[in-house]
Amino acid sequence: MQNCVTIKNLHKTYVTEVGNKVKALSDINLQIAQGKFVTLLGPTGCGKSTILNTIAGLIKQDKGQIQLDNNLAFGKNIASVFQHYTLLPWRNVIKNVTFSMQMQGIKRNLRNQQAAQLLNEVGLDGFEYSKIHELSGGMRQRAAIAQALALKPELLLMDEPFGALDEITRSDLQQMLIKLWQLHNMTTIFVTHSIDEALILSDQIIVLSGRPGKIIKKYDITLPRPRNKLSKEFTDLFIDVRKTLSQN
Amino acid sequence: MQKTKNDILLKLAGYILTPAILLLIWQLTASIYNKPYMYPTFTAVLKQLTNPCQDHYTLGSLMSNTAISLLRVATGFIIAAIVGISVGLALGTSKILCRLFEPVIEIIRPLCPIAWMPFAIAIFKLKTIPNMIGMGYTNTVFDQVQLSMIFILFMGGFFPIMTNTLDGVIGVRKNYLILAQALGANRRQQFFHVYLPAAMPMILTGLRQGLGLCWFVIIAAEMTIGADSGIGYMLIYAADLSDMDIVVAAMMIIGTIGATLNFAMRSAMQTFVSWHGKEV
Numbered sequence: 001m002q003n004c005v006t007i008k009n010l011h012k013t014y015v016t017e018v019g020n021k022v023k024a025l026s027d028i029n030l031q032i033a034q035g036k037f038v039t040l041l042g043p044t045g046c047g048k049s050t051i052l053n054t055i056a057g058l059i060k061q062d063k064g065q066i067q068l069d070n071n072l073a074f075g076k077n078i079a080s081v082f083q084h085y086t087l088l089p090w091r092n093v094i095k096n097v098t099f100s101m102q103m104q105g106i107k108r109n110l111r112n113q114q115a116a117q118l119l120n121e122v123g124l125d126g127f128e129y130s131k132i133h134e135l136s137g138g139m140r141q142r143a144a145i146a147q148a149l150a151l152k153p154e155l156l157l158m159d160e161p162f163g164a165l166d167e168i169t170r171s172d173l174q175q176m177l178i179k180l181w182q183l184h185n186m187t188t189i190f191v192t193h194s195i196d197e198a199l200i201l202s203d204q205i206i207v208l209s210g211r212p213g214k215i216i217k218k219y220d221i222t223l224p225r226p227r228n229k230l231s232k233e234f235t236d237l238f239i240d241v242r243k244t245l246s247q248n
Numbered sequence: 249m250q251k252t253k254n255d256i257l258l259k260l261a262g263y264i265l266t267p268a269i270l271l272l273i274w275q276l277t278a279s280i281y282n283k284p285y286m287y288p289t290f291t292a293v294l295k296q297l298t299n300p301c302q303d304h305y306t307l308g309s310l311m312s313n314t315a316i317s318l319l320r321v322a323t324g325f326i327i328a329a330i331v332g333i334s335v336g337l338a339l340g341t342s343k344i345l346c347r348l349f350e351p352v353i354e355i356i357r358p359l360c361p362i363a364w365m366p367f368a369i370a371i372f373k374l375k376t377i378p379n380m381i382g383m384g385y386t387n388t389v390f391d392q393v394q395l396s397m398i399f400i401l402f403m404g405g406f407f408p409i410m411t412n413t414l415d416g417v418i419g420v421r422k423n424y425l426i427l428a429q430a431l432g433a434n435r436r437q438q439f440f441h442v443y444l445p446a447a448m449p450m451i452l453t454g455l456r457q458g459l460g461l462c463w464f465v466i467i468a469a470e471m472t473i474g475a476d477s478g479i480g481y482m483l484i485y486a487a488d489l490s491d492m493d494i495v496v497a498a499m500m501i502i503g504t505i506g507a508t509l510n511f512a513m514r515s516a517m518q519t520f521v522s523w524h525g526k527e528v
Binding site: 056058074075076078079080082084085086087088089090091099100102103104131132133147150151 | 421423424426427428429430431432433434437441442445446448521522523526
């Protein structure tokens with residue numbers, strides 16, 4: 001299978017305001033196959049977000065290479081959903097979803113039509129003209145996903161998008177995300193520190209160690225979807241991943 | 249339920265009862281004091297306010313002079329708003345311009361706009377807008393809009409508008425710019441669809457402060473050299489003649505207009521940037 005993203009010997013060190021050097025990533029090598037759902041799992045501060053931001057081109061690496069599949073470009077067909085600041089608060093829901101289409105110069109009728117379809121897919125029918133501050137956290141992330149999908153992305157980058165949500169909402173959104181991922185057939189790189197979330201969603205889990213981030217293990221998850229959190233295979237995997245994480 | 253009902257009653261009292269009591273005290277004390285050339289009664293002032301079109305000292309009426317002051321403020325404020333917002337946006341989005349001009353601006357800014365008056369008169373003499381565009385004397389209210397007045401109004405309005413716009417642009421969260429970039433916005437689109445709307449609450453705050461200051465400045469300017477019309481001029485003219493009923497009537501007009509302008513700007517803010525200050 002063709003690789004969508006190839007990362008070779010990636011290194012990144014941050015310099016703090018007082019001049020201390022913090023090594024965030026050390027020698028990351030990674031190949032992400034097209035169409036896969038890949039999760040970067042690790043403790044807070046292990047540099048998983050840095051990997052994502054380097055792929056997006058928002059952060060420059062110190063050393064190493066990132067090769068993107070030809071024609072992949074941030075702001076074009078790479079979409080992203082973060083935990084915060086996912087929507088523009090001065091625009092209502094539909095104007096947020098249609099933002100990228102407006103930037104491309106697509107006519108209002110057409111973009112509203114497409115947005116209605118996307119809002120239906122994320123379960124936000126009837127909230128087209130709601131203001132962002134009127135939405136709950138879960139609804140905001142639904143809108144943010146619709147906004148990202150409006151780019152018709154081939155690669156979707158998600159940085160703890162459900163991190164601020166309660167358990168029940170989180171579970172609903174995970175199920176929705178899997179359906180959308182299957183429907184839109186896009187490679188997805190997902191960052192989380194929840195083992196549960198990683199196991200529910202992913203084809204592949206990349207486990208990273210604490211600072212400096214290093215890849216300690218890769219899991220290929222072949223359990224059929226939708227996954228049952230209470231099944232023996234699932235819980236066995238959970239324990240295995242947990243052990244891997246705690247050994248480092 | 250009971251609490252909100254009490255609240256409504258309290259509000260009503262604040263709008264009606266408190267002013268009524270103060271007016272009553274005023275009326276009683278002024279009647280007893282009985283020196284109308286120093287302390288006019290409320291009824292004497294009210295008589296002036298209810299005859300706003302009556303001419304005084306062949307200077308025009310309270311109404312016509314108020315109109316002159318408002319027209320001056322409108323002209324000066326609009327120019328200050330256009331220039332102030334443009335400069336604020338330019339400095340906010342260009343670090344080079346900001347570095348080059350901020351020190352100079354910070355030195356000129358604290359200067360009281362009225363202090364510019366002698367300078368403005370020396371430069372602009374008593375030229376008016378119609379003079380400037382070569383129309384001479386037009387026999388309209390525009391003949392009362394002197395360039396020197398516009399200049400100091402500009403000085404009054406420009407700085408709060410510019411600095412608030414600048415702060416608004418500088419304060420735009422980088423996250424929103426990254427989000428817009430991620431959604432394919434180019435630099436021009438980022439300016440119009442992120443910087444401008446994100447800075448809008450601060451721009452409106454600047455406009456509100458600027459308009460309030462312009463209204464302060466024009467009254468003060470009309471009371472100093474070079475003025476021969478406007479509600480501020482009428483106030484000082486009547487004061488020289490000890491017509492305190494006209495003085496206080498003018499004061500009440502000035503205060504009411506100031507409050508109305510402020511209220512209008514605040515409503516505009518609540519309408520146009522209702523998203524502002526809400527948790528997202």
